[in-house]
């Protein structure tokens with residue numbers, strides 16, 4: 054058995070690592086890099102599942118050929134068309150001109166549009182089937198997890214789910230790719246950050262996909278990003294299930310902007326009182342310093358959210374405005390909200406945050422606190438009142 058590529062049965066890992074990209078989607082930092090996973094089934098009929106970013110094509114092709122030599126690949130199964138996975142379709146087609154591309158109705162328009170690739174197709178509907186020999190594949194359409202064409206491929210022989218971006222996470226695969234052969238510690242937080250930022254808006258389609266997959270006996274999850282999961286399947290599915298229900302733990306994220314430190318002092322006063330009230334999980338983010346992907350991840354983790362902003366040119370502080378937009382886009386649900394702001398001559402931030410509060414449909418725990426210029430005794434009292442109200446609301450859920 055070739056432990057460097059072998060997963061189960063005749064399934065091999067042929068993915069690559071990207072240690073060069075700084076920002077995924079040009080937005081989200083990659084401190085541990087990212088992997089683009091592709092899988093090769095070296096059966097009587099050979100199938101390739103998803104491809105990799107085109108930058109890595111040479112190393113990718115070498116991996117494929119190290120397994121099948123000069124044998125042809127009959128099928129290229131496309132679970133997801135995002136270019137970090139579909140990027141090598143045209144090059145694969147050039148090397149394997151007779152390859153039959155497998156996708157659903159939504160897939161092929163995108164293949165032609167992105168890559169000008171046409172040719173023989175197998176257009177699958179939900180639960181259609183493809184036998185390769187030992188491995189027997191069934192296709193499950195999972196639209197909007199997180200593009201319209203997304204689908205998953207299930208190998209009924211060995212119980213292996215090729216899940217596309219579903220169950221994915223950031224982080225390269227350093228040496229091994231199987232969860233049983235690597236230290237998985239660094240992937241858990243990166244899974245929450247990946248889900249909340251990349252897939253986060255699509256909680257309801259993810260729930261539908263989980264229901265559809267609920268009856269399958271899954272022994273292995275082969276996602277397009279991160280480790281191949283065998284030992285931690287329940288944990289991985291549990292994380293995706295919890296996050297897609299917007300369920301969260303007891304705790305409070307305080308995200309604030311501050312130019313000269315006064316709004317920050319309000320945040321400090323709130324945090325100190327929350328702690329005095331017995332709230333243990335308090336995460337403070339200065340939005341000018343924390344990348345928003347970490348703030349969003351924490352907002353998915355915790356039920357309490359307190360936002361603070363100075364008034365800036367009669368508006369909310371720009372980085373707070375951007376954060377509020379990210380929260381609304383992701384349609385985060387079921388959070389308890391408090392907010393506070395500051396100004397020097399005419400306050401606007403608190404008014405604008407009230408508009409956000411209404412749109413978010415979050416439960417507001419107390420009146421907002423608005424401070425003119427600097428902290429006074431009354432500001433401390435108001436901040437502490439806001440914190441106590443948040444703590445009380447969180448504690449109710451303990452009952």
Ligand SMILES: Cc1cc2nc3c(=O)[nH]c(=O)nc-3n(C[C@H](O)[C@H](O)[C@H](O)COP(=O)(O)O)c2cc1C
Nearest residue numbers: 311312313314315316363366367395396397398399
């Ligand atoms: C570029 C700029 C624009 C500002 N615009 C307003 C404004 O429109 N209305 C206002 O009352 N204060 C305005 N301020 C004052 C800030 O709101 C004030 O300095 C801030 O609330 C203090 O909080 P901080 O110490 O946390 O930055 C502005 C300050 C700056 C630097």
